[in-house]
Amino acid sequence: MQIGYKLATEAFDPKEIVRQAVEAEKAGFDFVEMSDHFHPWLDTQGHSGFTWALLANIAARTSTLRLATGVTCPSVRYHPAVIAQAAATMQIISDGRFTLGVGAGERLNEHVVGGQQFPSVRGRHERFREALEIIRLLWQGGYRSYEGKHLQLEDARVFDLPDELPAIAVAASGPVSARIAAELGDGLFATEPKGDMVATWKRLGGEGPAYAEVPLAWAPDAESAAQAVWEKTRWALTGWKVMSELPNPVNFDAATQSVTLEQIQQQFACGPDVARHLEVAQQFVDAGFDHVVTMNAGPDPDGFMDFFRRELAEPLRALTPSEDAQGPGLADRVLGAVRG
Numbered sequence: 061m062q063i064g065y066k067l068a069t070e071a072f073d074p075k076e077i078v079r080q081a082v083e084a085e086k087a088g089f090d091f092v093e094m095s096d097h098f099h100p101w102l103d104t105q106g107h108s109g110f111t112w113a114l115l116a117n118i119a120a121r122t123s124t125l126r127l128a129t130g131v132t133c134p135s136v137r138y139h140p141a142v143i144a145q146a147a148a149t150m151q152i153i154s155d156g157r158f159t160l161g162v163g164a165g166e167r168l169n170e171h172v173v174g175g176q177q178f179p180s181v182r183g184r185h186e187r188f189r190e191a192l193e194i195i196r197l198l199w200q201g202g203y204r205s206y207e208g209k210h211l212q213l214e215d216a217r218v219f220d221l222p223d224e225l226p227a228i229a230v231a232a233s234g235p236v237s238a239r240i241a242a243e244l245g246d247g248l249f250a251t252e253p254k255g256d257m258v259a260t261w262k263r264l265g266g267e268g269p270a271y272a273e274v275p276l277a278w279a280p281d282a283e284s285a286a287q288a289v290w291e292k293t294r295w296a297l298t299g300w301k302v303m304s305e306l307p308n309p310v311n312f313d314a315a316t317q318s319v320t321l322e323q324i325q326q327q328f329a330c331g332p333d334v335a336r337h338l339e340v341a342q343q344f345v346d347a348g349f350d351h352v353v354t355m356n357a358g359p360d361p362d363g364f365m366d367f368f369r370r371e372l373a374e375p376l377r378a379l380t381p382s383e384d385a386q387g388p389g390l391a392d393r394v395l396g397a398v399r400g
Contacts, residue, residue, distance in 0.1 A: 061345075061377050064091040064353040065365075066130070066273060067114075070100035071292055072361075074109035080361055081118040084125065087365040088373055091126035092118070093161065093271070093353050098137065098169040101295040102316075103309045112146055119154040126157045130271070130353065131231045131249055133165030135184075135191035137173050141216050143191075144198040151222040160195075161249045161271065163231030164188040166304045168312075181304075185236050186210060192228070192244040199225050229271055233300045235260055242266035250349070251300070258348035272349035274341045275328040277357040278364035282331030285358045286321045289328055293357035294319040297327060328357065334371050338379065345379045352376070 065084040067077050081092050096111040115127055127150070134143040143160070150158040164184040171178050179187060190208040197204045198218045206213035230245035232238040233252065238261040241248050247268035248261050258270060275296060279285035289296075294316045295303065306312055324330065329340040341352055354372075356364040368376075 061379060062090040062269070062351045063373065063376060064093050064126075064128070064271070064351060065089040066353050066355040067092050067094040068105075068355075068357075069094050069109055069111060069114065070097055070102075070105040070107055073107050074114055077109060077114055078117050078121065081114075081125065082121050083362065083365055085122045087369045089125065089354075089368075091128055091157075091159075091351075093128040093130035093273075096129050096132040096169075098172050100309055101168070101312050102292060103313065105292050105309075112150070115150055115158070116153060119150065119157065124157075126159065127154055128159040128229065128271070129161040130273070131161035131163035131229075133170055133188075134162055134195065135187040135211065136165050136170035136176075136179070140191035140194040140211065141198060141213055141218075144195040145218050147195070147226050148199065148218050148221050151224070151226040152220060156222065156224055158226045159229055159247070159269075160226045161229045161231065162188075162192065162245075163249070164237065164304075167307050168303075168309075171307050183210070185240065188237075189240055189244065192230070192240070195228070196244065227268065229269065232257060232261060238266070239264050247271065247351075248349075251296075253343040253347040253349070255347035262348075269351045270349045271351040271353060272344040272347070273353045273355045274344055275357065276337055276340065276354050276364075277324075277328045277330045278337075278367050279331060279358045279360065280363075282325065282333070283321070285330035286324045286328070288359040289324045289330065289357045290319065290321060294324065296357070297323060330358075332367065334375065337372055338375055341376060342379060342382065346381050348381075 069077055084092050094111055097108050100108050134140040147160040167178045187210045190211045194206050194213050203215050203217045227246040229247035229249040230241035231249040232241045238257055242261050242264035248270040251273045277285040277289045295312045297319050329337040
């Protein structure tokens with residue numbers, strides 16, 4: 061089990077993101093993961109630094125911490141040739157610590173370049189497949205060209221390629237994207253504990269690490285943790301069909317006004333109760349994920365890291381799939397063993 065820390069680039073300024081990454085390494089996290097956004101989800105978050113600049117800075121200030129995008133869309137706002145070059149460079153300057161997490165994109169970030177209609181779901185998947193084919197092609201070395209339905213490449217070469225190419229973790233939420241992940245990825249990335257989707261990915265030939273973001277919110281009490289989620293992270297309760305389609309933070313604000321604190325506490329582990337945090341994480345372990353990203357949406361990142369170091373890390377690393385892969389029973393047993 062590998063444990064990661066989600067750097068909320070939409071909720072903190074760039075220097076604070078770098079500081080948190082350095083602290084995450086000290087706290088014992090195996091890797092950090094960050095989204096690649098142009099806009100935040102909500103105006104109350106108030107930030108959206110350039111992820112690739114942050115990655116380079118973090119790589120220079122850490123030594124063992126692995127780095128991952130979670131995730132980059134390489135097919136609309138960026139051309140895949142740019143991402144092929146950027147990821148290869150990151151792998152070199154981080155001494156092989158980089159994973160390229162990729163997805164088909166959200167309107168929130170991709171519509172900003174204008175000049176084209178944001179693609180339909182089918183169109184996004186078509187473009188996404190072509191983008192991954194272009195990245196793979198460029199990583200073979202030499203001058204390369206590609207003529208696709210949506211994307212083209214002409215006489216392009218990535219001159220600086222690492223000895224070991226970055227792994228590509230492909231975001232999936234259903235059977236179509238699971239097939240793309242199986243055929244063109246080196247791993248899986250998801251935000252929901254869908255065991256059937258992981259099984260589909262594996263049945264189609266998918267292998268490698270399976271990353272998942274686990275919704276947690278640490279605070280001294282559950283109520284203040286849930287309130288922090290409502291203020292800045294309630295967009296996470298909308299579901300992928302909404303998250304991929306709304307164009308701006310104001311739309312997410314309007315769409316989530318009816319979210320309640322009770323709904324938040326049903327989905328997020330809110331507060332200081334280790335057992336509740338393990339219960340939420342167990343769902344993802346049971347679904348087949350082996351790279352768990354702690355997505356702390358609470359108000360105090362340093363408090364969460366201290367909580368992780370002192371109380372959560374050991375029982376979280378000890379989680380294995382439940383015998384019936386249905387419930388949190390094993391989390392209770394692990395916690396009891398650690399306390400005993």
